[in-house]
Amino acid sequence: MNKTKIFLFALVTLLAASCMRDTIDQGALSAEEAMVARKFINTVDSAVPGELIIYVDKASVAMLEGVGEATRVAMTDIEQIADEVGAYSIEPVFNLKVNAERKRALGMDRWYAVSLPENVDLESVARSFASLESVERVEFNMAIEKPSSEAIPFDGNIFSSTRASVMPFNDERIEMQWSLNNTAEAHFYPTVKAGEDINVLPAWELTTGRPDIIVAVVDSGVCYTHPDLKDNMWVNEAELNGADGVDDDGNGYVDDIYGYNFADNMGRIMWSAKDSHGTHVAGIIGATSNNGIGIAGIAGGSGNGDGVRIMSSQIMSGSNTAGVKSIGEAIEYAADNGASILQCSWGFKPGDYPSDVMFESGSASAEYQALQYFISTSNCPAMDGGLVVFAAGNEGMPLAGYPAAYNDYLSVTAFAPDGLPTYYTCYDKGCNISAPGGEYYFVGNSMREYGCILSTLANGDYGYMQGTSQACPHVSGIAALGLSYALDNGLNFTLAEFKSKLLTSVNNFDSVLVGTKENVGTGGTLNLNNYRGKMGTGKVDTYRFLMSLRGTACIPVAVGQEVIIDFNKYMGDGETSIKVLSKYTISDETRATLGIEGERMIGDKFIITCTKPGCGTITVSMVAGGTAVGGGQLVGGMAIEKEFALVAREGNTVGDSGMVEDAAGWL
Ligand SMILES: [Ca+2]
Ligand SMILES: [Ca+2]
Ligand SMILES: [Ca+2]
Numbered sequence: 001m002n003k004t005k006i007f008l009f010a011l012v013t014l015l016a017a018s019c020m021r022d023t024i025d026q027g028a029l030s031a032e033e034a035m036v037a038r039k040f041i042n043t044v045d046s047a048v049p050g051e052l053i054i055y056v057d058k059a060s061v062a063m064l065e066g067v068g069e070a071t072r073v074a075m076t077d078i079e080q081i082a083d084e085v086g087a088y089s090i091e092p093v094f095n096l097k098v099n100a101e102r103k104r105a106l107g108m109d110r111w112y113a114v115s116l117p118e119n120v121d122l123e124s125v126a127r128s129f130a131s132l133e134s135v136e137r138v139e140f141n142m143a144i145e146k147p148s149s150e151a152i153p154f155d156g157n158i159f160s161s162t163r164a165s166v167m168p169f170n171d172e173r174i175e176m177q178w179s180l181n182n183t184a185e186a187h188f189y190p191t192v193k194a195g196e197d198i199n200v201l202p203a204w205e206l207t208t209g210r211p212d213i214i215v216a217v218v219d220s221g222v223c224y225t226h227p228d229l230k231d232n233m234w235v236n237e238a239e240l241n242g243a244d245g246v247d248d249d250g251n252g253y254v255d256d257i258y259g260y261n262f263a264d265n266m267g268r269i270m271w272s273a274k275d276s277h278g279t280h281v282a283g284i285i286g287a288t289s290n291n292g293i294g295i296a297g298i299a300g301g302s303g304n305g306d307g308v309r310i311m312s313s314q315i316m317s318g319s320n321t322a323g324v325k326s327i328g329e330a331i332e333y334a335a336d337n338g339a340s341i342l343q344c345s346w347g348f349k350p351g352d353y354p355s356d357v358m359f360e361s362g363s364a365s366a367e368y369q370a371l372q373y374f375i376s377t378s379n380c381p382a383m384d385g386g387l388v389v390f391a392a393g394n395e396g397m398p399l400a401g402y403p404a405a406y407n408d409y410l411s412v413t414a415f416a417p418d419g420l421p422t423y424y425t426c427y428d429k430g431c432n433i434s435a436p437g438g439e440y441y442f443v444g445n446s447m448r449e450y451g452c453i454l455s456t457l458a459n460g461d462y463g464y465m466q467g468t469s470q471a472c473p474h475v476s477g478i479a480a481l482g483l484s485y486a487l488d489n490g491l492n493f494t495l496a497e498f499k500s501k502l503l504t505s506v507n508n509f510d511s512v513l514v515g516t517k518e519n520v521g522t523g524g525t526l527n528l529n530n531y532r533g534k535m536g537t538g539k540v541d542t543y544r545f546l547m548s549l550r551g552t553a554c555i556p557v558a559v560g561q562e563v564i565i566d567f568n569k570y571m572g573d574g575e576t577s578i579k580v581l582s583k584y585t586i587s588d589e590t591r592a593t594l595g596i597e598g599e600r601m602i603g604d605k606f607i608i609t610c611t612k613p614g615c616g617t618i619t620v621s622m623v624a625g626g627t628a629v630g631g632g633q634l635v636g637g638m639a640i641e642k643e644f645a646l647v648a649r650e651g652n653t654v655g656d657s658g659m660v661e662d663a664a665g666w667l
Contacts, residue, residue, distance in 0.1 A: 032131075039130040039137050041365045046349060047140035048323045050118040053093060053366050054078070054129050055137035056110050064090065064112065077132050078112075085125045088115045093325050093366055097252040098336045106373060108332075111366050113141070113325045139365055141323035145349045146316060147394075149220065149277035151463035152449040159187050159450075168204055169290040169303070173462060176454045177295055178417050179436035179474060189417035189441055189451035190520060195613060195649045196419035196539070198435065198474055199507075200298060202593075202615035203481060203542040208289060209299035209308040210484040213380060215285055215341040215476055216259070216334030218327075219278030221269040222312035223458040224258045226279060228294035232286040232301065233258050234309040236337070239267070251337060259312030260333055262326040269312045271458035278312065280465050281345050283456030284473040285480060286310045294462055295454055298477025298542075299484065308480040311339050315346070324366050331370035340380035340483060342371075343476040344409075345391040345469035347401030367403060375408060375495065382486035385495030389476045391468035398428035398534065405430030410499065413535045414438070414471035417451045419512055421531045423519045425468055433503055433536040435478075437471035438464070441520035451520075478502070478542045485546050493549070505545035505554075506538030507649065543615045547645040552617065554645045559613050562598065565606040567620055570644060579637070580604035583621040590616025594648050610648035619643050 056064070056078060063076045075083070082090055093111035094103055103109060116125065126138045158175050167174050167181060174180070181201050184194035214234050224233045239257045242248025246255075253260050255267030264270060271279060289296035290303030301307030313330040315322035322330065334342055364372070374386045388409040393401035404411040407430075414425040414437020421427065422439045438452035452464035479502060486493065493501070510532050517526040544554045553570040557563050567580050582601040590596070595611030606620075619641050623629050626637030 036127060036130040039135065040126065041137055041139040042142055044123040044126070044140050046142040047122055048143055049122070050116045050120065051141035051323060051325065052114045052116065052122060052126055052129070053139040053141055053325055054112050054114060054135050055107075055139070055364075055366075056112060057134045057136060058110065060134045061109050065109075077134055078129070081125075081128050081132065082114060085120055085128065086117055088117075090114050093328055094332055094370070095252040095329065095336065097250070102376075103373070106369070106376075107364075108369055108373060110136075111328070111369065137365075139324060141325050142348060143321045143323045144315065144327065144346050146319075146321050147277055147346055147467070147469050149275060149280075149465075151276050151280065151457055151465045152452070153457070154454065154462040154464070155449075157450075159185065166201065167296075168201065169296045170292050171287075171289060171296045172293055173454060174296050176450065178451075179438070179453060180296065180298070182417060187450055189439070191418040192451075193417070193419045193650075195507075196415065196417060196436070198298070198478060198540055198542050199544070199615070199647075199649075200478070200481075200542040203546050204302075206546050207481055207485040207488055208302040209286070209297075209306060209481060210487060211301075211306060211309055212487070213299070213308040213341075213480050213483045214311055214337075214339040215299075215308055215343055215480050216311040216313045216339035217278055217282045217285070217343045217473075218313045218315055218330050218334065219281050219343070219345060220263075220275050220316040221261060221271040221278055221314045221458075222258070222282040222310055223271045223276075223279040223456070223460065224269060224312065226283075226456050226458070226460050228287040228291070228297075228456050228462075229279070229282060229310065231288045231291070231305060232297065232307040232310055234311040234338070253333070256333075256337075259314060260330070261312075261314040261317060262330040262333075263314055263317035263320040263322050265326075269314055270317045272318060273457070273459040275316070275318060276456075276458040276463065276465075277316065277345070277469065278314065279458040280453075280455045280463070281343060281469060281473045282310045282312070283462075284453065284470060285343065285477040287456055294456065298474065299480040308477075308484065311337065313339075328366045328370035331367070331374050335374040335377040335379070335386060338379045339374075340378075340383060340386050341476050341479050342374050342386060342388045343473055344389060344404075345467070345472045347390065347393055347404055368406070371403060371406075371409065380483050380487065382483050382491060383493050383495060383498050387479050387495065387498065389472055389479065391472035392431045393426035394424040394467050394469070395426055396424050397426050398530075400426050400430030410475060410502070411536075412468060412472045412475045414466075414468045415509075415535070415539060418517070419539070420517045420528065421513075421526060421535060422466070423522050423524065423526060424466070425471075425535075427531050428534040431534065431536045433475060433506065434509055434539050435471040435474035437468050438466040439520065440466060442523070475502070475540055478540055478545060481542060482545055482549055486549050489550065491549060498549075501548040502540070502545055503537045505541050505548045506536075507541050507544075507556075509535045509538045541647075543645070544647060552643050552645050554647050557608065557610050557646055557648045559610055559648050559650050562607060562609045565608065566604070567606065567622075567642075567644065568604060570642075577625055578640075579623045579626075581621045581623060585619045587616070590618070590646070594646060608646075610646065613648050613650055615645060615647050617643050617645050 238249035287297035289300035390404035416439035623637035
């Protein structure tokens, strides 16, 4: 990229006589030392050698930006330190060529990266900078933990089954995607359970995505030539049709056609067969659906070029993993170039969290600053802001990773085809919602992969992976469908509303968290009680989410049981002044889908049996105000109709009174 670099050596001769000072003031008072220590965002332990990030005061920004101007005679105290420690350059972390005004208002212009010889004592240099009044924070450029990208290649097995008739798309391998529609077929997993999926089939009848919704996959490079991804890639047309080596669209990045490669600092997105993590994640969200090949993406369209678009914001490349600085830039890039969902299946090592002091004082780090910038950027008219989705982490710890654990981002835990927690998923603190992440199982000594998630690989083929890295893009894909549906219907939400609707459109998790799970993945045993109330609000449900965006209450119904529905429960505070009439409509389609039997109204209670799992709607007539509808000169209530969604699942329970009890996730 063409960032203005401040080359310090240019000033060295000018200011050769400038006073040298001790880089470490050995005689400092302990109060001063404490002041310096408070400026440290993280520890030196995982720092990338030769790199340091500093957050400077406003006055210093003006001076540092003035470097190189002819009238400039003095060196800032920051430059003096940099000079003393032999720094090569000080350059702004963020890209002020785009949206500079907003970035300055947020203080993003105050982050600088200092490039140093690799052999300097970074901690001591950091202390020198921190001792300056003009430096408010110092951050070591820690690298993220490279997630496992081991995939088991697709083995050619497609289990023909009854599922074929219900899957709406013609993708060759859609049969193997249990997370889209789990019908409890044992070849996926020994203790597989029906309905433990994301309930996307009925949602696809409402929307399959939109090409104006952009999801940034912040990960290793997305293989944009993959036959099942190439049609759903975000494309920077100006660069595609522009000149090599030229920043044709002036966004600060040269040749960024499908995104930008921050790991290698170049426009070209890179991948290798062994480096499929980002490609796998991308396929779950946006593999082209209904194109006759491979798999279906959650928001991959209907085969008519109408899927959501994937932007590759690359932060890992082979053995290269980006540090804080490049990650900040990658997130900023996504915001500046149109993404409204940030897909993040990565995190820092548990020991690399910013200190508790930083959490408590609300002090930002460079990556936090970038994430907050993404959140505050609206690139889709259906949502005010950007949605950040993180994988909770695979350490099996009762704490989400960092930055996933921050309150502002969704952090996704992983469940297996049995609807129980996976052996690896993080849970508890900082975790928000659960989605299918998949799990291996063993038959004797041989490992079976069908319980994992099948998606695209960087060699142009397909393969299975497991992890919260796979659960996370399920939520990103569902969010992308939600934005598509909202745009289709002219709806607009604040980011808080959108997140709230997503987090409450879930199926109950806690009801199955009793006893133990014999761990098919590792041979160990999970105590399920440990996970109660700790897997997030519940298991994400795509159809419920779209209904929630539409403002239609979802009523869970147990399959094969007669249930009594009290619509009054869904009237909000209007219950006492709204009378439910014995009049309703159910479409033939809903009747057929749910296999409805024995339906009748008794008073204002509705009795129904759904013999098949599925979703449909019922419209009920009511009188608002009074007991009867008025008409002509008659004084009376107003006739209104209200739509409800019936969600019939095997897992739904009914209470003693026959009332549906599954309260979690109701609107
Ligand atoms: Ca460009
Ligand atoms: Ca170009
Ligand atoms: Ca496909």
